[in-house]
Amino acid sequence: xxxxxxxxxxxxxxxxxxxxxxxxxxxxxxxxxxxxxxxxxxxxxxxxxxxxxxxxxxxxxxxxxxxxxxxxxxxxxxxxxxxxxxxxxxxxxxxxxxxxxxxxxxxxxxxxxxx
Amino acid sequence: xxxxxxxxxxxxxxxxxxxxxxxxxxxxxxxxxxxxxxxxxxxxxxxxxxxxxxxxxxxxxxxxxxxxxxxxxxxxxxxxxxxxxxxxxxxxxxxxxxxxxxxxxxxxxxxxx
Numbered sequence: 665x666x667x668x669x670x671x672x673x674x675x676x677x678x679x680x681x682x683x684x685x686x687x688x689x690x691x692x693x694x695x696x697x698x699x700x701x702x703x704x705x706x707x708x709x710x711x712x713x714x715x716x717x718x719x720x721x722x723x724x725x726x727x728x729x730x731x732x733x734x735x736x737x738x739x740x741x742x743x744x745x746x747x748x749x750x751x752x753x754x755x756x757x758x759x760x761x762x763x764x765x766x767x768x769x770x771x772x773x774x775x776x777x778x779x
Numbered sequence: 780x781x782x783x784x785x786x787x788x789x790x791x792x793x794x795x796x797x798x799x800x801x802x803x804x805x806x807x808x809x810x811x812x813x814x815x816x817x818x819x820x821x822x823x824x825x826x827x828x829x830x831x832x833x834x835x836x837x838x839x840x841x842x843x844x845x846x847x848x849x850x851x852x853x854x855x856x857x858x859x860x861x862x863x864x865x866x867x868x869x870x871x872x873x874x875x876x877x878x879x880x881x882x883x884x885x886x887x888x889x890x891x892x
Contacts, residue, residue, distance in 0.1 A: 706783075722879070769825075
């Protein structure tokens with residue numbers, strides 16, 4: 665299994681509070697992604713990174729920010745959590761050209777509940 | 780507007796029979812398609828893929844078929860086993876979008892004993 669960990673695995677927070685989710689990899693993959701999974705929507709890309717300090721927005725980036733100061737860590741921040749951000753968040757990594765084209769390896773997920 | 784659609788939220792199949800999961804897409808620029816499998820409380824794991832230059836790819840019990848003219852792909856599992864019970868996601872990508880994956884909503888496959 666690819667070495668990807670996410671922390672915390674579960675979090676309950678209140679509306680308006682800041683939340684940071686962490687993704688840590690030991691594979692030295694260049695690309696890292698944050699997705700959210702909601703019923704009826706599959707996985708939707710929030711932000712991704714293609715290198716240290718290089719990030720870009722995905723399909724559902726509003727209300728989220730990311731940072732990548734080291735190859736191994738990719739942080740997702742909800743500056744002021746809202747109930748609509750209650751979801752399961754997955755981190756993924758990939759190394760273009762090394763594996764099956766487009767293949768991504770996923771972490772175990774973080775279940776976030778915003779009350 | 781969903782570019783990748785899995786119209787069956789769930790599918791129930793008898794153990795030992797064939798499972799067929801379907802996926803439709805709208806973007807003709809997609810040139811690579813992947814299937815992922817997901818168990819509860821775990822992240823998705825890669826299962827099988829197919830390039831748009833092919834119409835079939837096999838890996839053991841799993842075969843993916845691609846019909847470009849119909850913008851349709853399907854995953855066949857033969858024979859179905861209890862461990863195949865999971866949610867299956869279809870995903871598509873295009874070279875001009877840096878191979879970012881666009882995901883379907885998933886189909887929950889239940890294998891009955």
